[in-house]
Amino acid sequence: MTGTFNIQIDKIKKSRVSEYDINNVPFGKCFSDHMFVAEYADGKWQKAYIKPYGDEPLSYAMSALHYGQAIFEGMKAYKNEQGEVSLFRPLENFKRMNKSAIRMAMPEVPEEIFMGGLMELMKLDAAWVPTSDTGSLYIRPFLISTDEAIGVKISDSYKFIIICCPAGKYYGEPIKVLVETNYFRAVHGGVGFVKAAGNYGRSLYPTKLAQQKGYQQVIWTDSETHQYFEESGTMNVMFVIGDTLLTPALSDTILDGVTRKSVLELARSWNMKVEERKVSIKEVFEAIENNTLKEIFGCGTAATIAHIVGIGHNGKDYALTPVEQRAFSPKVDETLRQIRKGKLKDSFGWMMKVA
Ligand SMILES: Cc1ncc(COP(=O)(O)O)c(C=O)c1O
Known part of the structure; x- marks a missing residue:
């Protein structure tokens, strides 16, 4: 339980982290063990869960693909010398996500889902936060409309998802x-x-x-x-x-x-x-x-x-x-x-x- 929203957790059997040199992976191409998903339908947030990172079946008629109700955030987690993980100003990203949601006629993500999901995910995937001086875990929260329907209209269903990838320096040179x-x-x-x-x-x-x-x-x-x-x-x-x-x-x-x-x-x-x-x-x-x-x-x-x-x-x-x-x-x-x-x-x- 996090806050009042129950997050079901399906933990990966064996972490993949040792397969990568997480201090030296290319930006955005290697994803951590778990992902957070929250589903919205019938006017409310229905359920939230963490599962092993991977593909989920989505329809080719999905509204986000055709009409662009799709928003995202980008933020980072860092590890100190004691191995503790901290997020940099996550509430700013939470607030901005909902500013985006309002403008795109999408449902706002409640703080207990955004922050609760983020914190649980960070606890599970802490081993993926690089220790190098310039390394961090890049976190990508995003919200997409998921109605399986052709025709321009505000979608009735959505998924809010968080995925993460270890990151080093973005631009090597000026x-x-x-x-x-x-x-x-x-x-x-x-x-x-x-x-x-x-x-x-x-x-x-x-x-x-x-x-x-x-x-x-x-x-x-x-x-x-x-x-x-x-x-x-x-x-x-x-x-x-x-x-x-x-x-x-x-x-x-x-x-x-x-x-x-x-x-x-x-x-x-x-x-x-x-x-x-x-x-x-x-x-x-x-x-x-x-x-x-x-x-x-x-x-x-x-x-x-x-x-x-x-x-x-x-x-x-x-x-x-x-x-x-x-x-x-x-x-x-x-x-x-x-x-x-x-x-x-x-x-x-x-x-x-x-x-
Ligand atoms: C268009 C645009 N401007 C500015 C920024 C920088 O914003 P932030 O410092 O929150 O990453 C970003 C990245 O999110 C961006 O996509």
Whole structure:
């Protein structure tokens, strides 16, 4: 029992963990022993269970596949030197999941199911949390509509599932990005501020075009004028110009990233000047020209900090300050790593220990 919702547990007979070097597996391809599933039908959450990770029969007529009622979250668990497992700000992901659910006309996942399922799963699969300095267990909660019916309508049935995979560093090297001024990721009134699966599907083609030109990612700009930065790939984007940390203000076209929030809290605690506002392409390229641009970086759960060392715009490439000469983002990266690994006092109360 967790809270008031009973979770049936079917434990795996023999763990697969020894078959992998979990400190060195490719991101997102190796899954832990168990998965959590909760089923929704007839207007309420019906049952919740943990079972060995594996396929479940789903219909090809399933609503999520055709009409996109599909949302997800991404979060991480870390292990300290004593072998204790903690989650980084899981309640933020819980709240964001339900923001997404509301926007996509899906049922909200109760806290006792989201957190209860997560905690039980972490206890069972603790051996899958890497011990390496940069390792973590990536956790993927997702909610899909499961009505077996063709025809656009709000589904009556859903599954909320959590699966996990050990993860190392996401980007091995600093990255080069292209400012995207043709395609866009999100529009006002749309779903850019939530983690709807469709947001990611639509981003793949422009990203492929950028990758064909030698960039790893795009930086999205606003859909109306293409003059303001929004996000970079699946990360929020930040700039250090002079002594100020700048990042686009949240809006309905920008995801409220947990890493973004944490970076801003750290910067403010270090008395750095922080501005959350519209950031224009013009001011950033002027800052590059007059040497006041110190850093551009992306931040998100998968990468934590992705240092951006090259930026392309209007057919021209600009080389940015090498990572070794950057003061702020490497310090943020290291501070977050140490807090997560229990090596630095968690004075913000970000870590939640798995009991
Ligand atoms: C579009 C987008 N922006 C930003 C982020 C960063 O958010 P977080 O720091 O919560 O991972 C993500 C990843 O979840 C994302 O998909």
